[in-house]
Amino acid sequence: MGSRTVVADVADELARRVATGEYRPGDLMPSVRQVAEEFGMNRATAQLILGRLESYGFVQARRGKGFTIRDVRVEGGMDVYRHLFRFSITAPAVAAEMFADIVEVERGIVGEALLAYTLGPKVLDQVELTAAVDALEAMARRPEPDHIQIIEAEIALVRKLLGVLGMTMQRAVLNSIADMVVEVPEAVTAYFAVAADLHVLVWRALLAMWDVESAPSEAQLALFDDLFTLYHQKVTARFDELVGEAPVGTVTRLSSAV
Numbered sequence: 001m002g003s004r005t006v007v008a009d010v011a012d013e014l015a016r017r018v019a020t021g022e023y024r025p026g027d028l029m030p031s032v033r034q035v036a037e038e039f040g041m042n043r044a045t046a047q048l049i050l051g052r053l054e055s056y057g058f059v060q061a062r063r064g065k066g067f068t069i070r071d072v073r074v075e076g077g078m079d080v081y082r083h084l085f086r087f088s089i090t091a092p093a094v095a096a097e098m099f100a101d102i103v104e105v106e107r108g109i110v111g112e113a114l115l116a117y118t119l120g121p122k123v124l125d126q127v128e129l130t131a132a133v134d135a136l137e138a139m140a141r142r143p144e145p146d147h148i149q150i151i152e153a154e155i156a157l158v159r160k161l162l163g164v165l166g167m168t169m170q171r172a173v174l175n176s177i178a179d180m181v182v183e184v185p186e187a188v189t190a191y192f193a194v195a196a197d198l199h200v201l202v203w204r205a206l207l208a209m210w211d212v213e214s215a216p217s218e219a220q221l222a223l224f225d226d227l228f229t230l231y232h233q234k235v236t237a238r239f240d241e242l243v244g245e246a247p248v249g250t251v252t253r254l255s256s257a258v
Contacts, residue, residue, distance in 0.1 A: 011052040019087035025071035092245040140196035193238035
């Protein structure tokens, strides 16, 4: 079942069944004996596996009854949602819906931070910000860009803005979103539905706005919001295509609209 430990591999398989609805909320998980028999292991190992599912937040131990499946999509926190998204990748409709939610939350946090900093006092060192964007550009222009490294660099830039804006809760949520995305290769690929250079161009445009004393015009802000929205539409469309929830060519049609 893969190169990892048996406990991890079997726990992931059972978690996938919960995430995709094969096991229903409120039902009992297979017992220790049933898990041991299905996967050809001893009961002590099966007990460890069910304990790992409990640590994921997918099941709850009931004295004398075994493990009950939790309604993780309703009751789970950010860490549970992270596991849920990873295990849902084999169910295209579920994964696509979850990714759309992730992108929408990320877009809201990043958009709010960029707007607030653009309209407020510029307290960060512009030279330091420029150096960070220069480093981002160097990553993007490599023959084979490391997309995870680029995502992490962009998250670090947004973290700086959230920090000086006092948006600490949003920063925590953004960190969790970054963890969710980098664990799923299809999600990482989707965030680069257009060339990595576009990520750099956006930051260059922001630096130019932050470098002038006058506030941006309403037209400039509206244009940025439109481009930001279109970019995220491409991201979700690309993810849908990758997991098989959208017909091939969706991204191409969106690209032609730019």
